[in-house]
Amino acid sequence: MTPFKLTDELIAEIQQLIEAKKNADLQLLMKEFHYADIAEIADELTVDEATYLIKLLDSEKTSDIIAEMDEDIREAVLNNLSAKEIAGELKELDTDDAADIVGELPKEIVQEVISEIEDREHAKDIVDLLRYDEDSAGGLMAKELVRVNENWNVLTCVKEMRAQAENVTRVHSIYVVDDEDKLKGRLSLKDLLTTSTKTHIKNIYIPKVDYVGVNEKSEEVAKIMSKYDLEAIPVVDEIGRLVGRITIDDIVDVIREEADKDYQMAAGISQDVEADDSIWELTRARLPWLILGLFGGAAAAYIMGGFEEMFNKYTVLFLFTPLIAAMAGNVGVQSSAIIVQGLANDDLKGSVSNRLVKEIVLALLNGVILAVILLLFTWGWKGDFMTALAISISLIAVIVVAGFVGTFTPLFLHKRGVDPAIATGPFITTSNDIFGILIYFLIAKMILGI
Amino acid sequence: MTPFKLTDELIAEIQQLIEAKKNADLQLLMKEFHYADIAEIADELTVDEATYLIKLLDSEKTSDIIAEMDEDIREAVLNNLSAKEIAGELKELDTDDAADIVGELPKEIVQEVISEIEDREHAKDIVDLLRYDEDSAGGLMAKELVRVNENWNVLTCVKEMRAQAENVTRVHSIYVVDDEDKLKGRLSLKDLLTTSTKTHIKNIYIPKVDYVGVNEKSEEVAKIMSKYDLEAIPVVDEIGRLVGRITIDDIVDVIREEADKDYQMAAGISQDVEADDSIWELTRARLPWLILGLFGGAAAAYIMGGFEEMFNKYTVLFLFTPLIAAMAGNVGVQSSAIIVQGLANDDLKGSVSNRLVKEIVLALLNGVILAVILLLFTWGWKGDFMTALAISISLIAVIVVAGFVGTFTPLFLHKRGVDPAIATGPFITTSNDIFGILIYFLIAKMILGI
Known part of the structure; x- marks a missing residue:
């Protein structure tokens, strides 16, 4: 095609x-x-x-x-x-x-x-x-579905089904209910193709059927349907009566929207906006996160102001503040993205403390490699080994803390029932900027003995 | 359930x-x-x-x-x-x-x-x-499918179908082929349920059938299937012979992986990693982007070094460099994310120049609002109106350029056949950091008349 x-x-x-x-x-x-x-x-x-x-x-x-x-x-x-x-x-x-x-x-x-x-x-x-x-x-869910009573015989059933099938775009399963309309099981079309027409429904239906409650969240429904490879799932009300059916094409949209939403959150865009929305809609979705970033930057400036007495002797320290802020932000976004995605796809296992230890080891490993590169650059550029060392060691500390915050925050929010995706993007970048700059100056000051 | x-x-x-x-x-x-x-x-x-x-x-x-x-x-x-x-x-x-x-x-x-x-x-x-x-x-695709010859009559067809259906987990459509195995059309199960058994296949099949070529990219297949709400699609080889069938459950995985990949790229994680992968695998996916960020930070430091003579008189300019870098990064990530998502979902219409103009207007609007807030903060804090004004005006310029770069880069990469997702995250943040700092100091210097 x-x-x-x-x-x-x-x-x-x-x-x-x-x-x-x-x-x-x-x-x-x-x-x-x-x-x-x-x-x-x-x-x-x-x-x-x-x-x-x-x-x-x-x-x-x-x-x-x-x-x-x-x-x-x-x-x-x-x-x-x-x-x-x-x-x-x-x-x-x-x-x-x-x-x-x-x-x-x-x-x-x-x-x-x-x-x-x-x-x-x-x-x-x-x-x-x-x-x-x-x-x-x-x-x-849609109301259109094929429903047969367990007490019917196959003849009645087939007649009824033909009538019902007229209204249903795609027949996936034939659902079996009792006299009170409670979901009992299903008949598969394939079974129907390969079974003699003289059997009673009660004797041939499959009593095992996946279903969801009418108040189940769409995200949960999407997880269940994709995990169990279902193309349709019946929906029951609070007392088990069959009230509708959800098909996989609706779930495809849910999955796409969910993934898009997490991605947008990570990029600092709240609400569901598209490139073709109006400037006003786009501003409403983007500006709040930028204001958050602005406050973070102002806080960082204020913190740096507290170290002003180091300006003349250690000018070079101040040249690296954008680098420190950027690294803290990047590491935080990386760690939180992995956690948020793991939570969304339900493949996060093991304890929180193990996960934090793993992230810290990972951050240490990355931090040391990056610190060595930076040490060589700064030493070569400015010729002052001690200052270069102080900057590099501070960088390691900043990266470890950023990794910890990036891992811990989404896990914590998730435990509290808050959507962890909010912790990615500007939120984590901003808080890591502030933490990063503070840690950087404190540690550098200690090492340089000021 | x-x-x-x-x-x-x-x-x-x-x-x-x-x-x-x-x-x-x-x-x-x-x-x-x-x-x-x-x-x-x-x-x-x-x-x-x-x-x-x-x-x-x-x-x-x-x-x-x-x-x-x-x-x-x-x-x-x-x-x-x-x-x-x-x-x-x-x-x-x-x-x-x-x-x-x-x-x-x-x-x-x-x-x-x-x-x-x-x-x-x-x-x-x-x-x-x-x-x-x-x-x-x-x-x-899978090889399992139900295939009938257009020259069969319905009796032969039903008998053959029953045999074939034994091997097929879910029968979605019955595909009709000619004597050379070329795809001619389909029979729907629903039609089969509601049609007399005495008809010839040639006379009842639906000649209109969506299909994809065997070499079509999975991403394209996913788009086609979800756009047209297909639950299965037949696959044909170079000369139109029916060779397999793709079902929607496989596409659900493609959609999820595709969205996850874009998200990971935006977060600075290359390759497809999960939270439970080894530290080594995670490092390999994360470290390259961090090194990129490190080089960007070093470049920013180097640029700032060129403005060192302004240190004593305009210390406050240097306090705001992390803020400038963060805002440039955030705006760039926001703009690029919207473009990348629009490209992925195929809902980006209109010309490139219109899109750039729109983004610049949007950036100007956001920039002015943010600049006013920052002006009040800096003026109140340091009491120096001219410097505060210089910082705020520079911020507007930085935001406009960042929005432009964030919009242009993914569109440009897409035109060149490169996956635009690479332009989100660390790549855009890093280049915007460098541009941002440079623009910031140049404009501030101009305004302050240094």
């Missing part, structure tokens, strides 16, 4: 067709594209153009396009549609995607849109899903 | 059972656990204990355990097994997992292991897969 490539020429061609209202040509052109590709195209058009396109195409396709579009553009396009038109799009979507869209609509029109959905069962399912937290299993 | 929790007590209990050779108890205990959980347990045991466990349990389960184990431990455990025993494990695995394991075996025993695999078809498939690059579609 040659992957779809969004070009400026294509966008220009589409814009011209819209401008000239060449509907037949547009429909023909769009027929070739996957809805995910059209969503990418729509993201590049003006709101009016995108609306024109959505109104022109068949709602079976446009519903999926809308579900895939960028949130900001979707909001603007939906604003141009009537409640009836929005309901027409929702009708075609699975309940999970429909609920996501309804959740973004302005409160005042939600009720009108819902009341315009003809399939009352579908409308009820969407409303049900709105109750759950976005970041929970309930927020991820 | 209460997720499995690995406790020290559980490990101790298992170690005692192994020590006492209580095989029946061990087998009973392990029966409760999923293979992915036992793999986690095995990772915590000594190599001899893990080997004991593997030899004790049934190969149907141990093959999956081995496939899920940590690479290092697996290597050591396989070292303790005979070629015949390894072949016994491979027999139970899908070809993709089997090929991954064979790929890690020492060259000299590969042939022996392969020759011990009784199912010659399976052995041939594994050998075929070894040819492909790990990071390509060929390296990800």
Whole structure:
């Protein structure tokens, strides 16, 4: 498959067709594209153009396009549609995607849109899903699934399944429930392909089935599904009744967002922003961390001010303060990133104290190597061995402390139930800058006997 | 589902059972656990204990355990097994997992292991897969799939499918090929459930099917599968013949590893390391970036040395060098992270010059806010308005340049075909440190008229 490539020429061609209202040509052109590709195209058009396109195409396709579009553009396009038109799009979507869209609509029109959905069962399912937290299993699940009663025989079951399968995009598993709708187990499609049609469900279902509670966090659901290689997982409510199903494609998004979030935190960007967000949104996400860095720098300056009496004799000490701050920051970020990633992927084993000892040994090893390089440089440059030695020994101390803080902080936050990712990036760099500079001057002062 | 929790007590209990050779108890205990959980347990045991466990349990389960184990431990455990025993494990695995394991075996025993695999078809498939690059579609795909000929009728098809489905863990799609084995389209299981059995394949298959070439990069495959919400994708060779299939669970790992890699790069950690790797491996991944930082710091010190004549009169300028370096670093990391992430997720649109202009406006906005705060702090602290003003104006210049460099560098590297992630973290921090300090002193000198 040659992957779809969004070009400026294509966008220009589409814009011209819209401008000239060449509907037949547009429909023909769009027929070739996957809805995910059209969503990418729509993201590049003006709101009016995108609306024109959505109104022109068949709602079976446009519903999926809308579900895939960028949130900001979707909001603007939906604003141009009537409640009836929005309901027409929702009708075609699975309940999970429909609920996501309804959740973004302005409160005042939600009720009108819902009341315009003809399939009352579908409308009820969407409303049900709105109750759950976005970041929970309930927020991820869809109501569409194939469910059979343990008391049915295979004939009833197959008949029922055919009817139910009509509404389900992908059948992964057939879930078995009892008369109270409690999840009992599953039937696999493969078993169904290879089993005689005369058996009773009660006798053939697999009682062992993984499931998650409706209030489980999405992150947890992602971990469970990827660890056990599940393509779908049923969701049960507080008393064990089957209420929905989560499929792996929704989890792929969770994993990507989670990893992106940790990365952004490490880079000093709070909130989920993208390169194409407005300058105002980007500033709100970035400025707080920069202010933190500014305070850290001011604190470092204040600390250095306390050592001003050393200025004349030991000028060279002050030349290396950016180096010390940078090394303390780098080591801190490295150590904390490894811990945060280990926590996120659940592959951190062993005790905290062992981990700290390991990090200290590692920091010592790196510190000594770096200190020797720096010693040779400084000695060669300034010709003063004692000062060069004092700087190098201080560097080792700074690196060890930075490694310790970088390892300890995320572990501590995690224990306290705080997202450890917050400890990476500017937070750790800033605190390590301050610690680093203080330790550096104290130790250098001691060695030089000032 | 209460997720499995690995406790020290559980490990101790298992170690005692192994020590006492209580095989029946061990087998009973392990029966409760999923293979992915036992793999986690095995990772915590000594190599001899893990080997004991593997030899004790049934190969149907141990093959999956081995496939899920940590690479290092697996290597050591396989070292303790005979070629015949390894072949016994491979027999139970899908070809993709089997090929991954064979790929890690020492060259000299590969042939022996392969020759011990009784199912010659399976052995041939594994050998075929070894040819492909790990990071390509060929390296990800499995040979197991359900394939039907367009010239068959549905009866033959269903019979063949049942036989083939025995070897396939999860049937996602039924692929349709012609007499030359070229991929023509697919049959969906759902269609099969709802279609009469008397139709010819040629007349019912869906000719539109997404596929990837065998040499496509895994990253590209991941993008295609997650964009189009595919749970499996067929792989074709250079002349369009169906050679394998990639399932979404393998892609989940690719996405996670890709995101982890970018994050690690940003944190100054090259190579794929984990918290539990040896100190030596961790040093190799971390030290090069620290040495880079050290050189950067030394360069900054050298530049500052050039301004030594300003020391006595403008001491305060030197107190703020760590702050300047930190701000330049932070802004650079923020800008580059947004670009790198945008490139990775393919949602970076518009021209490079627009992007640079946007980043400069953003940096100016942030810079002015930060400069005002710093001005008030420095003026209040030292009482010298002109110096405080010089420092603040220099800070704005430093931030704008840092934002520019942070945005431009990853875009430039990407254009040149280099992984832009390398431009985040220590690389950008270090170069921004140097630029920052230089700009800072030059501008301050100009403003103060020295």
